[in-house]
Amino acid sequence: MMKRFILVIIMMISTLGVYSFKNNATDAKKTSYASYYHDKFNGRKTASGEIFDNSKFTAANRTLPFGTMVKVTNLKNGKEVIVKINDRGPFHASRALDISKAAFNEIGNTDHGTIPVEYEIVD
Secondary structure, eight states: OHHHHHHHHHHHHHHHHHHHHHHHHHHSOEEEEEEEOOGGGTTOBOTTSOBOOTTSOEEEOSSSOTTOEEEEEETTTOOEEEEEEEEOOOOSTTEEEEEOHHHHHHHSOTTSSEEEEEEEEEO
């Protein structure tokens, strides 16, 4: 009886440990580069089915679920913006996000095609 009780306690602790590790891993801040959408994509459907609008604060990411809100910080000037994931991409290994032109202008300058960013999921 005592052995079963100890085994159950060990299993519960292991399960909680794995659960908390997974939550921290997905909520961690990540660094990469962000680019912005060209105007030619205005009015086209995104992978989520929404119509793309370069004046809204939206973004594409390869793996985050649609509707996820992400805080993006420009590492050069510290400016931040919150965007909603509504598309898939970018399909370039050095970038993690494609953000709308409005969001890019909020934190950077569109004269530069990419900017170094830190991004994290927000609730």
